[in-house]
Amino acid sequence: MATTTTSTRTESFTISTAPKDGEGNGRKNTSLNPSGDPGLAFPDDDQTLPPVFTDKYKERQFLKHRLALAFRIFGKHGFGEGVAGHITLRDPIDPNTFWVNPFGMDFSLITEDDLILVDSNGKVIDGGRNRLLNYAAFAIHSEIHHANPKIMCAAHSHSLWGRAFCATGRELQMLSQDACVFYKDHAVYRNFAGVVLDAEEGRHIAACLGKKKALILANHGLLTAGATIEEVVAWFILFEKVCHNQLIADASSAGSGVPLVEIGPAEAQSTWEALGHSRAGYFMGLPKFQVAEWEEFGERTFLGKGLEPL
Template identity: 35%
Template sequence: MAKTLALPKEQLVKQALTQMQNTLADNTWTDRQKLALTCRILFENGHDSGLAGQITARGPQPGTYYTQQLGLGFDEITAGNLLLVNEDLEVLEGHGMPNPANRFHSWVYRARPDVNCIIHTHPTHVAALSMLEVPLQISHMDLCPLYDDCAFLEGWPGVPVGNEEGELIAGALGDKRAILLSHHGQLSTGATIEEACVIAQLIERAAKLQLLAMAAGVIKPILPELGREAHDWISKPKRHAAAFNYYARQNLRQHADCLN
């Protein structure tokens, strides 16, 4: 005999969250391995743009972070060839040089102590949408982790290798988890590497769906209270970790070398 068919939604949500917390397994990869996995995941999901884009995560000491070497594509990143750099982009561990555009990551980390990972890429659909100078419009349930959580920078400041661009992007991001950068790309953040990876995946899908919908007609908005409800329901650390683990399993079938 069913026991839950008369329960209110609030109670069912609470039960589901408890079950997720107790059932969904955490991973045991190091931060270096998770960053390398993220690079391969994004490479396989449309974020590759040659040498453009940077992925960083806070390092063991304040003012330090891990990032990839300039000259390597996302599909070449391994846990062993990542760099540890400081805010001046001086290499503390590893060989090679970081992307000079990493400078603006320092400004985001300084402005957002809650952020532990930043992903900046130029995926195809995000880049196309950015050329229209229109904000991301969230109007589908799957995309709701970005509902009222994606900022928009309409003016393009040029290549982000100066401190001015860092201040501008960090200021435009504000307290949001992501930002669409006109004539440029996207920036996703997370309290964890897993969260940032999932948000980066999501923003590219959101841009693709928005372009498809705009080509067919006028996008209809969802009710704000339902958008916020879905945002909070999907945006749980256990959900982000489970999604990341799935993407990792997919990619480890052909990218197992990234863990080395």
């Protein structure tokens, strides 16, 4: 099982001996040979990087559109639960403020004109007709953005399988390649005290997240954060699916009596180096936005609306 201890990532890993068949509970699946250079997993060119804007107002317009698409994607995946859930975007013009969904509006209906801009005091200073603020969104996200200036976007919702796994109060086991995306890169916040309406609680959550990409809020839900909207959406969708996979694997193991086989630390580390970095998350998120752009606006793009046709 992964730990929450911060460690320095290495560029290579040690070859370990493969286990014998049927060896003990919680055995590790280790390889005799490295699988190759993790840096080869994604092409290193402009097509794998987010666009750069010289005009901050055009950047704001583009990012608000992407944030609205992120909500549409969350809605399509069934991540909405009543009025719970929020995704925030640090404003590129005033980094001390952030854009968020208005309280009480379904994810699937949100457009860029509906988004509201919130300052560091929790005051709504811009937005559409509905300027209601979910104070829980402010209590959590304001502290996350304040604690780590590199976080441009953060997402939290009460997704079905995330909620179920959150009830276990434990970290994910490295049972699959996808799980390794979160190897030593997620944590568990175990202090459930009800709806988060206190800034101090938000600070504790932000501190628990630290520089990791994902957080399991025990008895609550999932949270992901990162440098781009695309990676945050990609991480959240994958986090939810890995939680689902963990629950199915746990049930299968309990029912059959066959122990789960975890991926070894060296292999998990190598896989994280290939798939778990910010650029990989951004690139993995692009297809979701391509589909949303086409379904919502009939435009085929690779990097985003107005940049170039696919």
